[in-house]
């Protein structure tokens with residue numbers, strides 16, 4: 147049976163979705179939105195289901211976050227009016243399969259979760275890289291070891307951390323759970339400075 151994982155992750159007002167479809171080959175998709183988590187999770191699910199149908203899969207095991215799985219099982223009502231059309235779409239897509247099994251999966255076991263984090267990382271680091279070019283070398287000072295001050299913020303290259311607000315806000319619980327780091331403009335600036 148083919149397997150579909152879907153997930154979402156959020157940081158600093160952005161939410162990303164991701165899905166992974168496994169059926170011999172490994173297919174994946176991801177994206178970033180301004181929507182809330184429930185809407186974003188349905189978006190990921192529906193894209194994955196559509197792809198599975200395009201690929202002519204008729205038996206599918208679906209793994210996702212508890213709330214969505216409970217809603218699809220009919221155990222929990224869909225309270226959000228905006229989520230309702232996406233829920234209905236998911237139900238319609240699911241009804242086309244010959245056999246579907248729905249399962250709740252934890253973040254740690256959800257194969258789409260790291261992919262959702264990758265989307266956030268790519269989005270925020272793209273902004274960080276652009277902004278890092280605005281910080282001149284004279285704003286960087288070496289403290290000791292791998293510690294620097296960049297534009298008044300303390301950067302530790304060893305720990306890949308920074309004391310700025312952007313760093314603490316983008317490295318949300320989700321990002322930490324995935325064992326990843328989203329770098330701010332100060333980290334990129336210092337990385338470029340030491341590589342010169």
Ligand SMILES: [Zn+2]
Nearest residue numbers: 308310330332
């Ligand atoms: Zn920073």
